[in-house]
Amino acid sequence: MARLISKPYWRDLLAFGGLLGLLLLTMVLSLGIGAVQFSPSEVLQAIIQPQHPSTNSTAVTIVWDLRMARMLLAALIGAGLASAGAAFQGLFQNPLADPFAIGASGGAALGATLAIVLQIQWQWLGFSAVALCAFIGALLAVGVVYTIAEVGGHAPRTALLLAGAALSTMLSATVSLLLLMNEQPLYEVFAWLLGGLSGRSWDNLRSSLPFVVLGIAWLWLLARRIDALSCGDEVAQSLGLSLWRTRSAVIAAASITTAATVANGGIIGFVGLIAPHIARLLFGANHARLIPASGLVGAMLLVLADTTARTIAAPLELPVGILTAMLGGPFFLYLLKRSRGVRG
Amino acid sequence: MTKVRFSRFLSVFLLLGSLVACGAAENGVTQLPATTVPPTATTDSVAVAPTATTAVSVTAELTPTVVVSNTSSSYPLTIKDSLGREVTLTAQPSRIVSLAPSNTEILFAVGAGDALVGVTKYCNYPEAAKSIDQIGGFSAKTISIETIVALKPDVVFSGDESQQTVIDALAQANIPVIAIKAENFAAVYENINLIGQATNHPTEAAQVVAEMQTRIDAVTTKTKTLAAADKLSVFYEVYDEPLMTAGPQTFIGQMVELAGATNIFADVSEEYPEISAEEVVNRQPAVIIGPESHGDKLTIDLIAQRPGWSQIKAVKDGKIIVLNGDMLSRPGPRLADALEALSQALYPELFN
Numbered sequence: 279m280a281r282l283i284s285k286p287y288w289r290d291l292l293a294f295g296g297l298l299g300l301l302l303l304t305m306v307l308s309l310g311i312g313a314v315q316f317s318p319s320e321v322l323q324a325i326i327q328p329q330h331p332s333t334n335s336t337a338v339t340i341v342w343d344l345r346m347a348r349m350l351l352a353a354l355i356g357a358g359l360a361s362a363g364a365a366f367q368g369l370f371q372n373p374l375a376d377p378f379a380i381g382a383s384g385g386a387a388l389g390a391t392l393a394i395v396l397q398i399q400w401q402w403l404g405f406s407a408v409a410l411c412a413f414i415g416a417l418l419a420v421g422v423v424y425t426i427a428e429v430g431g432h433a434p435r436t437a438l439l440l441a442g443a444a445l446s447t448m449l450s451a452t453v454s455l456l457l458l459m460n461e462q463p464l465y466e467v468f469a470w471l472l473g474g475l476s477g478r479s480w481d482n483l484r485s486s487l488p489f490v491v492l493g494i495a496w497l498w499l500l501a502r503r504i505d506a507l508s509c510g511d512e513v514a515q516s517l518g519l520s521l522w523r524t525r526s527a528v529i530a531a532a533s534i535t536t537a538a539t540v541a542n543g544g545i546i547g548f549v550g551l552i553a554p555h556i557a558r559l560l561f562g563a564n565h566a567r568l569i570p571a572s573g574l575v576g577a578m579l580l581v582l583a584d585t586t587a588r589t590i591a592a593p594l595e596l597p598v599g600i601l602t603a604m605l606g607g608p609f610f611l612y613l614l615k616r617s618r619g620v621r622g
Numbered sequence: 623m624t625k626v627r628f629s630r631f632l633s634v635f636l637l638l639g640s641l642v643a644c645g646a647a648e649n650g651v652t653q654l655p656a657t658t659v660p661p662t663a664t665t666d667s668v669a670v671a672p673t674a675t676t677a678v679s680v681t682a683e684l685t686p687t688v689v690v691s692n693t694s695s696s697y698p699l700t701i702k703d704s705l706g707r708e709v710t711l712t713a714q715p716s717r718i719v720s721l722a723p724s725n726t727e728i729l730f731a732v733g734a735g736d737a738l739v740g741v742t743k744y745c746n747y748p749e750a751a752k753s754i755d756q757i758g759g760f761s762a763k764t765i766s767i768e769t770i771v772a773l774k775p776d777v778v779f780s781g782d783e784s785q786q787t788v789i790d791a792l793a794q795a796n797i798p799v800i801a802i803k804a805e806n807f808a809a810v811y812e813n814i815n816l817i818g819q820a821t822n823h824p825t826e827a828a829q830v831v832a833e834m835q836t837r838i839d840a841v842t843t844k845t846k847t848l849a850a851a852d853k854l855s856v857f858y859e860v861y862d863e864p865l866m867t868a869g870p871q872t873f874i875g876q877m878v879e880l881a882g883a884t885n886i887f888a889d890v891s892e893e894y895p896e897i898s899a900e901e902v903v904n905r906q907p908a909v910i911i912g913p914e915s916h917g918d919k920l921t922i923d924l925i926a927q928r929p930g931w932s933q934i935k936a937v938k939d940g941k942i943i944v945l946n947g948d949m950l951s952r953p954g955p956r957l958a959d960a961l962e963a964l965s966q967a968l969y970p971e972l973f974n
Contacts, residue, residue: 313904343930344900461759469864469896476864477899479929593887593901595864 290567293560297574304578305353308585309345313592316341347480351542352584352598353577354483355475356549358490358539360576361569362532363550364557365497368508368565369528370435377536377550380442380529381419384449386540389415390470391453394463404485408470409541413489416537419445424529432522438529473546473599475584482542493535494573500528501565508563546599548606549576549583555613579606695822704803704813705783711798714822715776719757721765721788722781725802726751727954728814729779731830734821740773747948747956762787771795779817804953806876811835814955830955837958838880841965844972845882854968856883857907857936862919864896873957874950881965882972883909903930909968910936913947920944943967 309325310316316324316337323330324337325346362377370379378384392398393411400407423445427437453471457464469476497504503524506514511521539546553576554568561571580598583605587598700710719740720726726745729735735750740757742765755773758765762785770778775797780789782803792799800820804810811831818827856878860866868874869890878885886905887897912920922942926932936942945967949960966973 313898313901339930339933340900340903343933344903347929458763461761461764465861465866466863474864476896477862477928588898588900593897593905594890594892594895595898596896597864 294571294574297560297571297578301353301574301578301581304581305349308349308581309341311585311589312340312345314340347483348475348478348584349581351478351483351486352475352580354486354490355539355543355546356553356576356578356580357494357573358486358535358576359546359550360553360557360572360579361494361497362535362539363576364554364565364568364572365500365504365528365532366550367554368504368563368568369525369532370439371508371510372435372439373555374551375439376547377532377539378446378545378547380438380533381423381445381449382416382533382536382540383545384446384453385415385417385419385422386412386537387415387453387471387545388419388449388456389413390544391456391463391467394466394470395456395460404481405541406481406485409482409485412470412544413537413541416540417533419449420529420533420537424526433525469597470544471599472597473544473602474587474595474597475543476588476595476597478542486538486542489538490535493531493538494569496531497528497535498566498569500524500531501569504528504565504569508565544597544599546580546602548602548610549580552606552610552613553579555610559613693825695819695824697822699820701800701816701820703800703816704809705789705801707799707801709777709798709800711777711820713776715820717773717775718821719770719773719775719778720745721757721778721785722760722802723747723948724804724952724954725779725781725817727952727956728802728817728830729821731955732814732818732821732823732827734817734823737821739775740770761785767791767795771797777820779820805871807838807957810953810957813953834955834958838961841961842880842882845880845965845969848882848969848972854883854908855886855906856909856911856968857886857902857905859910859912859920860894865899865902866894867897868951869893869895872951873953873960877950877957877961877964878911880961881968883968899928899930903934906934907936908939909941909943910934911943911945911964911967913950914944915947 306318306321310318310321314336316334320334320337321341323333324341327333328338328342359377363375366375366377366379367373369375372379389411390408392415393408398407398411400410402410405413423438423441424433426441426445427433429437453467457467503514503519506517506519507521507524507528514521514524536550554572556579557568557571557575560575561567580602583601584598586605587596587601590596590601695714697713698710700708702708715734716737717739718729718734718737720729720738721742723742723744723746726738726741727747729738730748730751735748738751738754741751741754742758742760743756744760745751745754745756755769757769757773760781765785765788767788770792778792778797778799780792780799780801782801785801789799789801800816802813802817804813811834814831814834815824815827818824818830858868858874858878860868860874867887867890868885869892870876870879870885870888871891872893875885875888879888886902886907887895890897910920910925920942922937922940925942926937931937943964945960945963949956949963
C-alpha cells in the first residue's frame, strides 16, 4: 500500500542531494573510462579548463567530442524512461508496467524501420530521419491504443494494456515482414531495435532534450494526481478528479517523454521498469518524490550500462539494450523475490 | 513486450542468416563492374609465406576434393562439397541455380554461366547475371524453395551452413545441392576447381585459378618489400550506423594484410564486429577504406564532421579510399581484382 505520509523535509533534501551527488560521480567516472583511461581529476580539468595549457589535449578531445554528449544522452534517456515508467506503474496500478506498456515501442520500431527501409530523408527540430519517424511512430501508436481503448470518454486500464499489447504485437510483426522483404538494412534495424547509443553526439542530445525535460516536468506536476489514481478509481473520483482528463494527461506526458528517448536511443528495455522500483525502495511511493527520484536512478543506471556497453568487450561495442536486459533481468527478479506484494 | 522480444529473436536469426559470410555482399546497390586489370605478365610464382599476423596461407597446397583431369569430367560424378556432403551428379548439369553471388561469379568465370537458370537478387556481376530469373535473396528465409523447384535445376550451388534449411529442403525434393563455403584464398581456389569439375569445365577452372594466383603473387611480391615503417594502418568501415568493421578472418581483413597494410582491428575475433568510434580515433588509422555501398557517406567532409574524427590521421591527410565492396567481400574470382585495386590505392608508388 502506498505510503502517503511525507518524511521530514530535510531528509528528502539529503536523500536527493546524495542521489544527485552519486549521479555526478558516476558521470565523471564514466567520462574517464574507455579506450583511453583518465583519472577523475584529469576529466574534471578537461571539463573545467579545456583551454588551459596544463590540460591534457587528448583528454579534452575524447571527453568533449566523444564521450560527453553520449554520456549526457544516456542520462537523459535513462531519466526519461524511468520517470515515464514510474508514472505508468502508478497509473495502471501495475508494477510490471513500463514506458512501452501501451505500444510506444512497437510504433517507434515500425517508424524507424520504415525510415531505414524507405530511406526517408526528413529532418525536423534536429531529429534525424530515423529518430523523427520513431518519435512520430511512438506517439501515433499510443494515440491509436488510446482511441481503441476509449469507451464513453473513459479508457479503462485493462483495455489500454490489452490494446497496447495487441498493437505492439501487430507492429512487431509488420517490422519483421518489412525486414523479410528487405534484407539489406537488416543489421541497421536490428541494432536500432536492441537500443544503443553508439556514435550518438550533440545533435541527438539537442533534439531529445526539450521533449524529455518537458515530459518529466509535466509528469512531476501531475504527481499528486497520479498518487490519487494509484489508489484506485473510486478514491480518485471521491477526491474530485476527472479520471479521463488526468489519465489522458499522464499518458500524453509519459508518451512524449518515451517517444523522445526512443527516437535517439532505440528501444532500451528494463530501465523504465526497474528504476522506479529502486526509487520506490529508497523514497516510498509518493509520486512527487518518486518521479524525480526514478529519473535520477534511471539516469545513473543507463550511464552505468552504457559505460559497460562501450568498454566490456572493447574494442567492440555492445548494444546497451542487451546489457540493461541482461543485468536488469536478474536484479528485477531478486527485487521481486525480496519484496513480493510491493504495489506501485 | 514479450512479443517484441520474440520478434527480436526472429531478427537475430534473420540477422545471422544475412551476415554470415556475406557482409558487404548483402548490399543491393547496383554497382558498375570493376574493370578487369589484365594479368601482369610474370613468370614469378613464388609461394607467399603467411604473414606473421594472419595464419592464412595464400597459396596453400591445393587439395582438390576431386581429381582434376585435364579435359573433362566423367559422369556419374560424386563430389564432396564444402560441408563434407557427398553429392552425385548423373550427367553434366544443363540447368544450374546459384544461391550466392560468389557462386554466380565463379560459374560465369569457368564458362558455366549459360547453364544458370536461377540466381539471388544480389547476383549483379557479371552483367549477364542480372537478366537471369531470381529465386530470392541470400539469407535462407528469403529464398523461395518453390521457385527453385519450378526451375527444375540439375544442380544447385548453395552457400554455407546459413542456408542449411534450404539445402535440406532441396535434398528432400531430390535436387542435388553442392554447398560452397570459403574462409580463405586457398578455399576459394578449391571451390573454383570444384565448381569447374561439377559443371564439366575443369580446364577453364584451372586457368581461372592459375591466373588469380599469378596476379595475387605479383601484388604480394611487391608489398612484401615494404619496410615495417612504411606499412599503412587501415580502418575498413563496413557500415556507419552501427559502426562496423571487418575482422582479420574476413576476406577484407586478409586482403588488407596481403596488400601490405595493417588492419587497426586485427585483434578482433568476430567477422563484422560493431566497434566504438572512440577506438578508431584512439588507434589513429593512416587510411580509411570503405565500400561504395555507403560511399555517399564516406566523403572526407562527412567523416570529418563525426565527433572527434577530425583528429584522425587519415582524415587530416585526406586519405579516404572507396572501393567496390562486392569485389572485396565475395569469395570468387574477383578477389584478384580487389587485391590489385586495394594495393594500388594504398601504395601507388609501388605499382607505377
